[in-house]
Amino acid sequence: MANAKEVRLYGMTRSGYCLMVHHALRLKGVPYDYVEEDLKNKSQELLRLNPVHKKVPVLVVDGRPVAESLVILQYIDELWGSLAPRLLPEDPHRRAKVRFWADFVYQKVVPLTYVIPKAEGDSKAAAVAEFRAQLVVMEGGVREELWVDGAGPFINGDAPGLLDLLAGSCHTGIKFLEGVAGVQLLDKEETPLLCSVMEALLQLDVVKETTDFLQQHVHNDR
Amino acid sequence: MADVKLIGSALSPYVLRAMIALSLKKLEYELMQEKFGEKSELLLKSNPIYKKIPVLIHHDRPICESAVIVEYIDEVWPKSGWGAILPADAYHRSLHRFWTFYIDDKWFPSLVALGKAETEEAKAEAVERVRAGLLLLDEAFVKLSEGKAFFGGDRVAYLDVMFGCFANWIKAAEMLVSVELLDEATMPALHGWAVRFREHEAVKEVMPDSGKVLEFFKILQAKWKKDAADAKN
Numbered sequence: 001m002a003n004a005k006e007v008r009l010y011g012m013t014r015s016g017y018c019l020m021v022h023h024a025l026r027l028k029g030v031p032y033d034y035v036e037e038d039l040k041n042k043s044q045e046l047l048r049l050n051p052v053h054k055k056v057p058v059l060v061v062d063g064r065p066v067a068e069s070l071v072i073l074q075y076i077d078e079l080w081g082s083l084a085p086r087l088l089p090e091d092p093h094r095r096a097k098v099r100f101w102a103d104f105v106y107q108k109v110v111p112l113t114y115v116i117p118k119a120e121g122d123s124k125a126a127a128v129a130e131f132r133a134q135l136v137v138m139e140g141g142v143r144e145e146l147w148v149d150g151a152g153p154f155i156n157g158d159a160p161g162l163l164d165l166l167a168g169s170c171h172t173g174i175k176f177l178e179g180v181a182g183v184q185l186l187d188k189e190e191t192p193l194l195c196s197v198m199e200a201l202l203q204l205d206v207v208k209e210t211t212d213f214l215q216q217h218v219h220n221d222r
Numbered sequence: 223m224a225d226v227k228l229i230g231s232a233l234s235p236y237v238l239r240a241m242i243a244l245s246l247k248k249l250e251y252e253l254m255q256e257k258f259g260e261k262s263e264l265l266l267k268s269n270p271i272y273k274k275i276p277v278l279i280h281h282d283r284p285i286c287e288s289a290v291i292v293e294y295i296d297e298v299w300p301k302s303g304w305g306a307i308l309p310a311d312a313y314h315r316s317l318h319r320f321w322t323f324y325i326d327d328k329w330f331p332s333l334v335a336l337g338k339a340e341t342e343e344a345k346a347e348a349v350e351r352v353r354a355g356l357l358l359l360d361e362a363f364v365k366l367s368e369g370k371a372f373f374g375g376d377r378v379a380y381l382d383v384m385f386g387c388f389a390n391w392i393k394a395a396e397m398l399v400s401v402e403l404l405d406e407a408t409m410p411a412l413h414g415w416a417v418r419f420r421e422h423e424a425v426k427e428v429m430p431d432s433g434k435v436l437e438f439f440k441i442l443q444a445k446w447k448k449d450a451a452d453a454k455n
Contacts (some may be wrong), residue, residue: 103287
């Protein structure tokens with residue numbers, strides 16, 4: 001068992017990318033410090049730790065920074081591999097499918113979250129339709145390639161894994177976007193599996209703890 | 223082993239990543255050559271979501287996306303050929319993955335932008351962006367190599383493969399715009415690495431020479447120009 005490490009997460013309360021990292025660390029029971037960044041006034045530390053992108057999340061373990069949310073999640077899973085749950089499956093083929101669908105979210109779903117709030121009229125409707133269509137594609141793909149009936153409630157099994165955490169962050173982001181843009185993006189009838197995974201995640205103690213923890217850091221400015 | 227098939231063409235740097243990985247592992251496979259401009263039935267069936275190469279087919283099951291493919295190859299055949307591709311240490315693995323994201327998200331698009339630039343001004347701007355990225359990668363190389371030959375130290379590792387696939391694309395781009403991009407004077411470490419990488423036994427076997435890449439780059443340029451013109455009409 002590795003010696004206790006010094007772990008610090010630089011993040012922002014409203015960032016879905018950061019939320020996944022909180023969840024991963026808490027699921028594994030890894031204690032960590034948190035630094036809330038004001039993205040309009042980034043700290044010297046953040047700029048030093050992530051000079052290439054100057055973005056959150058950045059996870060610093062024993063003084064060594066790691067950036068990019070998917071890279072961070074895999075790093076957490078590898079550093080604390082002996083702590084359940086394993087975020088990625090053992091089987092290489094399943095691992096490849098998890099990585100593929102995680103990448104799909106970033107390639108096909110996330111970009112639309114930038115388009116939708118700025119779009120109007122017909123182009124907004126088109127972007128919303130496209131977003132929902134991509135979720136349906138993901139629903140089908142996950143169901144076919146990863147889901148095992150009866151092995152749920154998570155894609156990963158009885159405990160959440162990388163894709164489940166990603167789905168959870170998507171849920172937070174989607175709900176926020178629905179409010180801001182006045183649109184419906186999630187539909188239980190279109191994507192029942194993804195919705196049930198998101199619901200199961202929201203029930204977890206670590207998720208509720210994280211929400212409470214982040215309340216203290218919420219900025220009042222928009 | 224017809225057990226392993228790769229759909230693609232070595233002219234695609236993303237396919238080349240998979241080919242270099244398979245070559246490092248000394249694995250036999252069937253290359254299902256795709257023709258530029260056409261998508262085979264097999265490709266459309268194996269990658270319905272992106273309809274892109276590379277696709278690795280193992281035991282009749284397709285794996286898509288170059289990064290996913292290379293990690294899969296490393297995990298299924300950990301000790302074959304030249305051995306492990308992902309570094310042994312978790313922190314180094316995360317750095318190799320981080321820089322791969324950077325290359326795919328920022329750097330290669332800047333090289334494509336150079337190919338698409340139509341005015342001298344646009345070209346000059348694009349050259350600066352490509353070089354700025356290479357300088358960052360040069361710095362990363364110095365840190366990761368710790369004075370040794372490759373990003374993986376003594377051995378070719380993940381980032382060597384994921385970035386090295388562009389080694390002759392850089393040369394082709396240099397010929398295309400008659401400007402040095404990866405120059406020895408300002409980026410000696412990375413320049414040296416590129417020379418060594420191209421010469422590596424596993425890479426030499428599969429990497430198309432810069433002349434062929436340049437030919438292909440020009441075909442792509444023509445296609446981009448046509449697409450841009452069509453979009454205006």
